[in-house]
Amino acid sequence: MRRAAPWVVLALALAFPLAMQAEHQTYYLSFASRIFVYALAATSLNLILGYGGMISFGHAAFVGTGAYVSSILLSEGVASAWIGWPAAIAASALAALAIGAVSLRTRGAYFIMITLAFAQMMFFLVNSMKAYGGDEGLSLRERASVGLGVDLGSDVAFYYTALTALAAGLYGLHRLARSRFGRVIQAIRENEERAEAIGFPVYRHKLACFVIAGAAAGLAGALLASHGKYVNPNVLHWTHSGTLMVMVILGGVGQLWGGVIGAAGLLGLEDLIANHRMEWLAAMFPNYQQHASLGVGIVLLAIVLFAPQGIAGLARGRRA
C-alpha cells in the first residue's frame, strides 16, 4: 500500500488539469504550479537540513540566485529555458559552493548565523543591482520558452513542467538517500565525529551535499521567476529562508515527502486565510486576515514548544 502511494499521487497530479473546469482552471493550476515549485525548493532544503543535519538559514539565497539569473537572461533576450535554466542551476551551485566552502568550516551556532549572514549579503547585492530593478524587482514579459511546440505561457503546460521538475527532484532525492553518498550524509547527521573517525572526509561530503541542494534550489528559483513573470530581492530575504525551513519542519524533516507536504500545507493555509474569510474567526478578530503571520508565529511556537514530534527527526537533544 505504501509503495503504491507515490504512484497514486503522481497519477492524481497528472490527471488534475484534465479534471479542472475551465472557469477555475487558471487559478488552481497556477496555484498548484506554485506549490510544486515551492515543494522543490523545500525538498532541496530538506536534503541539507533533514538528511544532512545542517541547519542552513540561508537557503533562500540559492532559490533567489536561480530566479535572478534566469530572469536576467530572459530580460536580456535569452528566451530559451534550455539555456536559462541550466545557467540558473549552475549559478546557484556556484553560490552554494562559495558560501558552503566558508560556512561549513564552522559548526553549531556559528554555522547558522553565517549562512544567515551570507544569504543576507546576496540580498543586498541583488538589491543594489539598479540595472535589474533594484528593490522594485524585475518584471518579465514572458515565461521562458522550451520549444518542442510547447508554450509555457499556458498554465497547463507550465503545470506539467513544474510537476516534472518536482518529480525529478523527488526521484533524485530518493536515489540519493539510498546511495553511498546518501548513507554517508545521514551518518554525518547522526554522528559527525565518528563518521570522520571511520575514514569519511566529512567536510567534502557536506560541501557536495550543499552544492547539490543549491543546484536544485536554483531550478526552483528559475521556475518561480517564470511562473510569476516577476522577481524581486525579497525572494532572497532571510525571512524567506525561514519560510522554507518552516515548510520542511511542518512537512517532516528527513522524510522524502517532507518538502511537498510542507509546501502544500503552508501555501494552502496561506491561501485559506487570505482568500476564504472565516466568519467565526472574524467575529473574534475582525482584521485577522491582515495579521495572519501572528497566527503562523503562534502556531509555530506552540509546535516547537509542545509538540516536538513535529521536528522529532532532528530535535532529539542533538546539537547541530
Added chain:
Amino acid sequence: MLELKGVSKRFGGVVATEEVTLEVSHGEVHALIGPNGAGKTTLIGQISGSLDNDSGTVLFEGADITRAKQHERVRAGLTRSYQITSIFKRLTVVDNLALAVQARSGSSFSFWRPVAVEAALFDEARAIAAEIGLSGRELAVAATLAHGEQRALEVGLALATRPRLVLLDEPMAGMGPEESESMIALLERVRARVTMLLVEHDMDAVFRLADRISVLVSGRVIATGAPAAIRAHPEVRKAYLGEDAGA
C-alpha cells in the same frame, strides 16, 4: 610503527599532555595506563587526529602525520575507538559496520546506485559482527543494545576500517567481569593482525594483554617497559598503583 616526539597539548591554562615521547612497535600490544585525568584520552585524540597538537611530532610508519586530518590517518591505517561510546545509534549493527567497510572500499561520491546492491559490503559487515560476538544482533538498532554489546560495536567499528594500528580508549569501560572476558578474548583474537595502543583501567586485562606498558601521569610519560618492570617501578607504584601493587 608509531612514534610520538614531544607531543603536547593545552586547553586554555590547563596542560593536558606535555612532551610525550612514546613508541609503539609493529605487532605489539602497547598499553597506556595512568590515573584519571592523566591525559590518556587527550593523547589518543592527538594521535588519531581528533585533536590538534600544540607541539611535537607524530610519525606513523615513518610518515609525518602531525598535520594530517583524521580521515586521512584512518585511510593510512590508524584508527581509534572511543571511551564514551560513539556509534550510530539509530542505525542497525550491520549498517553501522557496513559504513566503516564502505569508507575504505572505494569512493562514496556515488549518488545513484543503491548501497543495498553491494552484497560484499554487507557480507563483510556481518563477518565483523560475528567476530565481535554480535552475530545474533545484526539487525538490532544500536541504541537498543546492552552496554557491553555497544562497547563491542564501538571496537568493531574501529576494527572494520582494517587498521594497521588501532587506538583503543578504555574498550572495557563500564563492563562487568563476563563482558570484560569477552572483550579480552576478542582482543586476543585480533592481535595477530592489528597492532594496538590500549588505554585501560582494568589492570587484569592490561597485564594479561600487554607486551609493553607506558605510564602517563599529569600529561607526562613517567615510565615505559615490560609489564613486570612496570609493576616493580617505584615511581609508578607511588603515582598510580598505590601501596598494594601486587595486583
Added chain:
Amino acid sequence: MSGILILEQTLNGLQFGLMLFLLAAGLTLVFGIMDMINLAHGSLYMLGAFLAATLVQATGSFAAGVLLAIPATAVLGMLLEVSVLRTLYSRDHLSQVLATFALILIFNEAVRIVWGPDMPLPMPAALSGPVQLLPGMYYPAYRLLIIGVGAVVAALLYLLVARTRIGMLVRAGASNREMALAMGVNIRWLFTLLFGVGAGLCAVAGALLGPLLAVQVGMGENILILAFVVIVIGGIGSIRGALVGSLLVGIVDTIGRAFLPILFGLFFQPRVASAAGPAIASVLVYLLMAVVLYFKPQGLFPARG
C-alpha cells in the same frame, strides 16, 4: 577627499559601532553561556524603540522617555526569558531557531497591532544642531551624544564583566557552560537578570538610533544580522570580541559606503563604478566576515578555547 570628511565618517562609524555593541554584547553572552540562538533579540531592540517613542510622547521629554523605556524593555525581556526562552536552553539549535523565528513573527505583528507600522521619534531639539569639534569641522550634537552614551555604557559593561564577582561568574559561564549550569538555581536567576540587562541595552540602542533610522516594524531584523556578523567576527561569548567586532563592522560599513564608490570611480569607468561601488559597499562587512572566518573559524577572541 578631505580629512574632515574622513574624520566625520569615522565618527559615524564609531557611533554605529557602539550602538551595535549594545546589541551584540547581550546576544553574545546568551549565546556563549546558554548556547542559545536567539533571533528575537532584534525584536527587543524594536520594542525598546517603540516604547521610547510612546513614552517620549507621553512625557514630552526625550530624556524621560528614553530612560523609562530602558527598564520597561528590560522587564519585558525578563518576562520573555522566564516564560518562553528558558525552556529552549535545553533544546537543540533547530528548535531554538524556529521558536525565536516564530517570536519575531509574533512580535512584529503584535507591535503592528498595538502601535501601527511605525512611530515618530524626533530628535531632541536641544541636540539637533551641529557642534564644532575642530576649526572648520562641525559634527551633529546628537551623534556625539550617542557616541558618549555608547562609550560610557561600554565602559560600564566592561567593568561589570571584568571587575566584579557577577562578571566573573558570567565569564566563567561563557567559557564553561556545564560548570555554570551545575551551579544551580541562583545561576538561573542570574541569567534572567543578564537577559534583562541585554534587553535594556537593546532599548538604549533602539531609542537612541530611533531619530536617525526610522522606528518601524521589522527594524530589528536588519540590525540583528549585523549583530550576528559582529559576534561571528568577535567570537561567541566574548565581550571583548563583541566590542572589537562592533567597532570593526561599524567603521568598515560606514567608511565603505562613503568612500568605496568614490574609490571605484578612480579606477573604473563611471558606469561600472556607479553600479559596483554601492553594491560592494553594502556587502563589505560580509566579505570581512568571510575573511576573518577563513583564518579564524571561531572568531577573533573565542571565549572557549
